[in-house]
Amino acid sequence: MQRIEEKLIILADAAKYDVSCSSSGSKRKNNGGIGDASSSGICHTYTEDGRCVSLLKILLTNYCIYDCAFCVSRKSNDVKRAAFTVDEVVDLTMNFYRRNYIEGLFLSSGIFKNADFTMERLLRIVKKLRLEENYNGYIHLKTIPGASDDLIREAGLYVDRMSINLELPTEKGLQLVAPEKDHDSVRKPLQFVNETIKEYKNERKIIKHTPSFVPAGQSTQMVIGATPENDFQIMSVADEFYKTYNLKRVYYSGYIPINNEHKALPQIGTRPPLIRENRLYQTDWLLRFYDFKLDEILDPNFNQLDLDIDPKLSWALRNPQLFPIDINTADYQMIIRIPGVGRGSALKIIKARKFGKLREYQVKKMGIAFNRARFFMRCEDTPYQMGYMAMPHVKAKILSEGNSKYKQLQAPNQLSLF
């Protein structure tokens, strides 16, 4: 018998490559028992890699019948195996939750015996939490590919979010490292859950007491940098999945080499592509919150995001004819397109300018990155300039004056070429 400490160490370690930590989007209320969902989500602590710890993220077991090359728990990998019992997971979750360590449970699993057997076991944990412990905190459950619709439908009634990972951005990439899997086995359950969510929402319009079904929606994850897809391919897939399955989030996870057995994958010692990952998230944000269309940021000819500058700045530099934008007259949609100006600052500008034309000293203090923004906007007292700006010059100036958090990271990589 393994001790609970050992199991927790093994099964937390095996679950950590799933980067989703979000506990937002659900409004589950406490019905006199314990727990509720905070709709904005709460990060209870951060690990030394700077990632948020919101949920107790564990696998039920890391025994697995599959042998996917990118996965640390694959059958042929020589790692310690462990499995929790249903009661152990419930006990851990409740005791962590009651001490305010966590927002809830993120439960995934290796696939043992078969998909339904695994899904059924996960469902048992979830039901025990909700029905016996009277627990109303957040639950994120992995959909097991290949599990029956009945099991998925039942699970959806008890959890807040479900997710299922695409793993590799394209079918071709997946074939390379996980020949037993395909994207269809991901699309099918995503589609099923999405349709069931809609079904319950429609029913709720008619019958008020319809139970909630996956109220925080679905998410997925892609591994970045394991296979040779470019950023345009990656973001096209994300864009399509957002639209087709109404996903709440797509996560991009920089590949961390776990062994040297598979020659097609980056080998141990290769740095995870953290900057690239960050640029993809920035692009994702521009698409979802800044009303950008994918083809404005990436296209088949411009298919790789700049690493040295963020995608909004990159877009602005390629479109000098649109700038400078006069913040005293432009509408909100244009103001949020100014590099260095976020949605919060844009709202402040819109409200403040009703009281009089805004000058630079006022705008500077509203939380914008003035160093970047000043080349692209006009305030009341900005000196007038003739013609377009020379964008290569602007870029050089921003880079030389800026204090990018990546400056240090980039330098050694560049030097290593020589």
Place this chain on the structure above:
Amino acid sequence: MIYIFDGTYAGFLTAVFESFEFKQFNITPVTAVLHSNSLFEEETQIITDEDKFLRVKSGLEKRIGKNRATDFYRAFLSEDPKIWKISFRLIVEIFRGNTSILENFGDQDVLLFHQTLRKISRERHRMKAFVRFNKTSDGMFFALIEPDFNVLPLILPFFKNRYTDQSWLIYDVKRKYGCHYDTINIHEVVLDDFDQNKMQTSSIGIALDERDELFENLWKHYFKSTNIEARKNLKLHLQHVPKRYWKYLPEKK
């Protein structure tokens, strides 16, 4: 003109009432503790009055809405005399009819007021996240905090809604008061130094639940195991979990 009030929000709004009563509008509100006698300015002692407080409070709510009015309470909890003075000026402006003044982000006082609200809100959010309960042998959950601002009143509804079926106590060590929830009501508690020390050295002071240490250790194991060494980023880590909070976080102790 200096108004000396008792440090409560009721006292603060009573001061607003008096300023209209006396038609004195250039006011610096301070507490007796913070105030050292001024040679050049006149001083008035404000006596907190529940009726006057409620009249100003509801007047403010009527003019700018309940949520916006509560912003002044939140900003008040910053315990910063500079913010008190700014808030005072803004409240006076609102009563004079300038009810949209809080949207004038071009005004440096208004901007500072909003920035303070942001700080308060961030600290409130942090306390929701960073409170760590220990369970005592008689089933009560207790936690110690030392927030930058006096945000305990702002997090009580959150903990009450979430931990409805368990009794808990959250104690602000810096401000020497706490709140205890007995599964029905919340009461304010003030501990003497002896009891406060007992809580801080819990191993000898308060008898803990027999499994409390087990779960605290499991949490530390979990915290370590869920970290990805190859992505180490201490700068980001410290940005999210500043050192001043570590004292009460078992995973960082």
